[in-house]
Amino acid sequence: MPLGFLKSTREPSRSATEGQAGERRARPERTAVLGEVEELGVGMFWATDEAGNLSFLSQRAITELGDTSGELIGQPITRVFSDVEPEAGAPAQRSLAFKMKARSRLEEQIVAVPDGRGSTRWWRLNARPLIDAAGTFKGYRGSAVDISSQYAYETQVARQSQVDELTGLANRRKLNERLTAMLAAFRVSQRSCALMMLDLDRFKQVNDTMGHPAGDELLKQVAERLKSIVKDSGEVGRLGGDEFQVLLPDMDDRGTLGELANRIVQSLSQPYQINGRRAIIGTSVGIAIAPYDGLEADELTGAADMALYSAKETRGGTFCFFTSELREAASKTAMLGDRLRDAVDRDELKLAYQPLVDPVTNEVKCFEALLRWHDSEEGDISPAQFIPVAENDDLIIRIGEMALRQACMDALAWPETIKVAVNVSAKQFVRPGYRKAVAAALDASGLSPGRLELEITESVFAGDLETVDAIFRDLKKLGVRLALDDFGTGYSSLGYLKHGHFDKIKIDQSFVRGCTENGDINPAIITAIVALAKALGMETVAEGVEAMDELNLVRERGADLVQGYIYSRPLTQDQVTQQFAEGSVIFRPSGPPRHRAERITIFRKVGLIHEDHYYDVILRNLSKTGARITGLAGVPVGTDVVLDLGHGQLVVSKVVNATENSQGLHFETPLISDGCGGFMTRHRISPYSLAEAGIPLAALGAGAFPLAKWREANKTVPKFVQLELSVPNA
Known part of the structure; x- marks a missing residue:
């Protein structure tokens, strides 16, 4: 029986009895x-x-x-x-x-x-x-x-503050909170993470030609493709407009990141079906990695942004890793834009002509017009530097029309069997009235339309394909020839070849360089492109041929024409007309017997470690498999060294040849492409390791190395003589 119901041994008082009764009534x-x-x-x-x-x-x-x-x-x-x-x-x-x-x-x-x-x-x-x-x-x-x-x-409401309403991806606010929290946690646990910034190429063109609802649908499809590629490896978000971001925890392998970025570029560049119409866009990707490129969210985001800008400047449709040099390059680019506008106003840009030669007869069939700029203060400035700057605004329109008019005028002085090829930017191509500009250049020069070839890259297909097809048809009615430049490197799709617009396909030099190396798959790609072109009734041009073994291979694989240093560097108009005045249309091949790994000429200070000494040297050139340095004397062939390229990029190397003050190094592990025409190590020494070695994270800079303290505490007598260094103008 419950304790509360037990009776007391004493009789309850009158007041207690009344209280219990009141409780029962209540x-x-x-x-x-x-x-x-x-x-x-x-x-x-x-x-x-x-x-x-x-x-x-x-x-x-x-x-x-x-x-x-x-x-x-x-x-x-x-x-x-x-x-x-x-x-x-x-x-x-x-x-x-x-x-x-x-x-x-x-x-x-x-x-x-x-x-x-x-x-x-x-x-x-x-x-x-x-x-x-x-x-x-x-x-x-x-x-x-x-x-x-x-x-x-x-x-x-909370979800809307964290999620992009259109795509369902994380929005800018959530991405920033996630990145900030991740970096804070990873600093404690000494982990790494990568950040990719994406910007869609030619998205505005879709909005302008197909309407904003079509643009919204395209963004949804882009989001789905990104999620299917990244899967559980990271978090995909939309920052707004046509900008996306991918956050990848515990990833610092730049080889793996490059492969992922390349898959993203290729996937997003495939055609989209929108309301029964086809559209093609592309994307550029900038990559930064913590803790190497930044320890705070704003630092890492800024680094990825800078890498993205570099990727878009390079050519678009590619990826680029952040490097410390990009900060300086961004400042130079702004100044370059001002100088370029002045140069255009003063008519300082000139044309040079590189021959396209029949590899069987060595006869020139066409010249490609190439822009050249000699600045009074900076000297010769590469088109790879100033063309992307011009493409950021309408300056490329002025430059393109100037080049077209001048090339037509110059070609009129050549034999009638020789054609002239002129490059056309995507912005110039889709601009209303482009057909009229071409017709005006032909009329002004008197050049036969059949002698003019317009070289167009795959980027023109980004956007509304119906509009692009209409432009192609208008140009074909003029009687000009059309060539597809850099085939296979941009927004690759065989779909647009079947319409029969093109007369020529140019095989990009990336498929030619190194095609004779053992195990290289490029010969099979070249064969496939040539076979495809022949089936469609098109000519093929192999670009960038520099060595005799490359020439032999592309000739055997059936390329109709060859372009590259093997035949000639670009010539001035006077040099071209002089050769024709002498009655010659022949260009003899001349070059090294075998392809040599691509090398980049660089003049900058780096470090070289031997035993327990750190030396300063000048890096003269760099390839995937080796480098040449100067600044040391007395270094024998066969010496094992470590090349410090900066920011924890350490390359185990062996001296394979040497002169009095110059050494050739062979790398134990090849470098990889940085996506923007340079090379980098696949892995880096973590700044956390540098800190453990006694170097504060805040003090890290170019050339930092965990054993830099060897400078102060050498254990042995230096084996090599340190020479005085001066960096020449590149």
């Missing part, structure tokens, strides 16, 4: 009040026993839960009330089971409950543990309020 009244409170919608009531099983549910709670048979009484409360699934922006809270096990008070605990009709509602629980006079836990006594409408609204 019980029905309290029950009625609770019922009225429920009816008013103020709340519901529940209780558990000491084991956490439901022991009481008020009538409205029973109704809301659909428990007319009383089956829930006796069930564990954690089975009836479920913790809310994490949602972007939802309030963070400990689980119900955790709090009940700890016998904590429940305050504003949000739970999901079944409504008895197959749906879910949300309740807010408040409760306290019941402890009797002896200190024994007797269970929970609590209330519940249905907050479904409020919770759904707040969750939606």
Whole structure:
């Protein structure tokens, strides 16, 4: 029998008896009040026993839960009330089971409950543990309020603040919060993460020609492609407009990152179907890696942005890793734009002509017009530097029209069998009135349309293909020839070849360089392109041929024409006309017998480590497999050294040839492409390792090396003589 019902050995006093009677009369009244409170919608009531099983549910709670048979009484409360699934922006809270096990008070605990009709509602629980006079836990006594409408609204608002409404991806705010939190946590655990910034190429063209609804649909498809590529490796988000971001934790292998970026570029460059119409865009990718390129979110984002800008400047449709040199390059680019405008106004840009030669007869069939700029202060400035600057605004339109007019005029002085090829930028090509500009250049010069070839890169297909096709048809009606330049390197698709617009395909030099090396698959690619072109009635040109073994290979594989240093560097108009005046249309091949690994001429200070000494040297040129340095004397062939390229890029090397003050190095592990025409190591020494070696992270800069302290504590006599260094103008 419950202790409360035991009779006392003493007779109760009159006042005690009256109190008990009053309590019994008050019980029905309290029950009625609770019922009225429920009816008013103020709340519901529940209780558990000491084991956490439901022991009481008020009538409205029973109704809301659909428990007319009383089956829930006796069930564990954690089975009836479920913790809310994490949602972007939802309030963070400990689980119900955790709090009940700890016998904590429940305050504003949000739970999901079944409504008895197959749906879910949300309740807010408040409760306290019941402890009797002896200190024994007797269970929970609590209330519940249905907050479904409020919770759904707040969750939606929180989600909208974290999620891009159009694509469903994380938005800028969430990405920044995620990156900030990740970098803070990773600094403690000394982990790395990579950040990719993406910008769609030619997206504006889709919006302008197909409408904003089509642009929205395109962005949704881009988001789906990105998610399918990245999968669980990272988090994809949209920053706004046509900008996307990919956050990749625990990834610093630049080879792997480059492969992922390349897959993204190739995937996003494939055609899209939008409301029954085809569109092609592309993307450029900038990559930065923490902790190498930044330790804070704004640092890493800025670095990735700078790499993205470099990728777009290079040619678009590619990727680029951040390097410290990009900061200086960005400043130079701004100044270069001002100087370029002045140069155009002063008519300082000139044309040079490189021959396209029949590899069987060595007869020239065509010359490609190439822009050249000699600046009075800077000297010769490469088109690879100034063309991307010009393409950032309408300056490329002026330059392109100038080049077209001049090339037509110059070609008129050549034999009638020789054609002239002129490059056309995508911005120039899709500009309204381009056909009229071509017709005007032909009329002004008197050149036959059949002698003019317009070289167009695959980037012109980015956007609305119907508009592009219409431009092609207009140009063909003029009688000019069309060549597809750099085939296979941009927005590659065989679909646009079947329309028959092109007369010629130019095989990009990236497929020619190194095609004679053992195991290289480029010969098979060259063969396939030549076969495809012949099947479609098109000529083929192999670009960038420099060595005799490359010439022999492309000739054997059936290339109709060859262009490259093997025949000639670009010539001035005077040099071209002089050769024709002498009655010669022959260009004899001349070059090294075998292809040599591509080398980049560089003049900058780097480090060389031998045993326990750190030397300063000048890097003269660099390839994937080796380098040449100057600045040391007395270095014998066969010496094992480590080349420090800066920012933790250490390359184990061997001296394979040497002069009095110059050494040729062969790398134990080849470098990889940085996506922008340079080379880099696949892995780097972490700044955390540098810090452990005694170098503060804040002091890290170009050339930093974990054993730089050797300078101060040499253990042996230096083996080599350090020469005085001066960096010549490149």
